[in-house]
Amino acid sequence: MQVVYARCAGLDVHKKTVSACISVCAAEGGKQQQMRVFGTFTSDLLALADWLKEHGVTHVAMEATGVYWRPVWAVLEGQFEQMLVNPQHIKAVPGRKTDAKDCEWIADLLQHGLLKGSFVPPAPIQDLRDLTRYRAELRQSQNRVANRIQKFLEQANLKLSSVASNALGVSGRRMLEAIIAGQQDPEQLAKLARGRLKSKIPELEQALEGRVRDHHRFLLGEFLDEWEALGERIARLEAEIDRQIRPFEPAVTLWQTIPGVDRVTACNLVAEVGVDMNRFPTAQQLASWAALCPGNHESAGKRKSGRTRDGNKWLRRSLCQAAWAVTRKKNCYLSAQFKRLAARRGVKRAVMAVAHTMLIIGYHMLKNGRGYCELGGNYLELINKNHLQRYYVKRLQRLGLTVTIEPVPEAV
Incomplete structure (x- = not known):
């Protein structure tokens, strides 16, 4: 097969080791391969980079193995043309599964241009991605705590969410804090309502008449503290996201x-x-x-599945x-x-x-570099205007009606 990269290397990355294979094609057509195993400490990865440069390697390919490829990528970035490959795309022949054979197979595929690299964003985008994903996880955690609070309120027969649209809004938190502090009078609790919730004080008095024990107060306090702590963490995270998103x-x-x-x-x-x-x-x-x-899943001319x-x-x-x-x-x-x-x-x-x-x-x-241009809600209808017109005329005629079509005069 045609050689695309004369000097390249394949890396089989693991948690503790990196197996590397250098493949060099000589001008007369011969091939030389060298293999070594490195650790994953920073000093070991720097030694790996020096070894690759010593042999004149220009291109490096590695599997996307969990998160273990990321430090290797970071150390080699800027020194070689790197390619991150989906492991499913480079499965070797069964029965020859060793670390040495894996890195040799990756190097061979890379040398002949048979690998397709995955999308790896630059470091600033990777950092921003970590923050936005963590924010989504924190919001999920906060929602789980809110659901737990709601479930516990139902156990104490406090129907706050049946009256207030947001049981953890300003008014709802004030009522919960008073309940945790020991307040049991529904009238006093209902007076803590703010804003539009003041118009529902009679309903609040009925909803806040429950059976609250010390057990409920203790766990509600723990849940509310956890919910507020998560909110503070989300606020700090959003401030950091706003800072890092400025260049973009x-x-x-x-x-x-x-x-x-x-x-x-x-x-x-x-x-x-x-x-x-x-x-x-x-x-x-x-x-x-x-x-x-x-x-795409097609065989023998039959489309079997279009599942994403x-x-x-x-x-x-x-x-x-x-x-x-x-x-x-x-x-x-x-x-x-x-x-x-x-x-x-x-x-x-x-x-x-x-x-x-x-x-x-x-x-x-x-x-x-241009913004969104709105086509309008009737754009799809205007594409097949005559077809749509004939369709509705026929439907009306089937009902025994005579249809006369006149265009609407354009406004001057």
């Missing part, structure tokens, strides 16, 4: 022009796909990487949340697309399709 503020602004995308979602999208769309040759390849398009792959769950979650939000918009192309597909294919497929469309739109916006 133009991209965040572009994402926010799409209906349904708020600042939190825009920051998540920047952290997941980056700002350089040249890493993806086409918008369709970006959608395939994100697993927001139908899968797992892909990037963080990116999919953000886009699907934005897609759900945009379904409530009026006179909006994306909302019209959702309603059109949901009637035929169901809401879940429709949401996935809208998320796919939003990702395609974002790709072109970041590539061209």
Whole structure:
């Protein structure tokens, strides 16, 4: 086979060791290979980099093994052309599974140009990605604690959530703190209401008449402290995200022009796909990487399954949340697309399709530097205007009606 890279190396990365194989093709057609095993301490990785440079290696490939590849990538970055490869794409021949054979196999595949690299964002985007993912995890933890508080209130027969839309709002927290402090009089608790909740004081008095024991007070205090502590951590994290997102503020602004995308979602999208769309040759390849398009499973001319792959769950979650939000918009192309597909294919497929469309739109916006252009809620109807007109005329004629069509005069 044709040799693409004359001097390259394959790395088999583990927690404690890195097996490396250097493959060098001579001008007369011979091949030389050398193998060594290095540790994963920083000094060992620096020795690995020196060894690769000593033999004139230009390209390095490694498997995406958990998080163990990241320190190796960081040490070698800027010194070699690196390629991170999906382990499923480089499975060796069965029966020859050793670390030495693995790194040799990776080097051979790389040398002949048979590897396809995964998307690895630059270090600032990786740092931002860590922060946004951690924020999502903290919000999930806070929601779990809020659900636990609600469940415990029901055990004490305190029906606060039946009256207040947010049991952990300002008024709700004041009431909970008073209950934890020992207050049992429903009238006194109801007087702690603020804002529009003051109009529901009679209902609050009934809802706050429960059977609260010291056991309930103790655990409610623990749950409320945990909920507030998580809120403080989220606030600190958001301040750090705002600081690190400043160099990418133009991209965040572009994402926010799409209906349904708020600042939190825009920051998540920047952290997941980056700002350089040249890493993806086409918008369709970006959608395939994100697993927001139908899968391909065809054999003997039969399409067996179109199920989507797992892909990037963080990116999919953000886009699907934005897609759900945009379904409530009026006179909006994306909302019209959702309603059109949901009637035929169901809401879940429709949401996935809208998320796919939003990702395609974002790709072109970041590539061209232009914001979202709204097409209008009737755009899809105007494409097939005559067909739609004939369809409704026939339906009315089937009802025994005579239909006369006159265009509406344009406003002067």
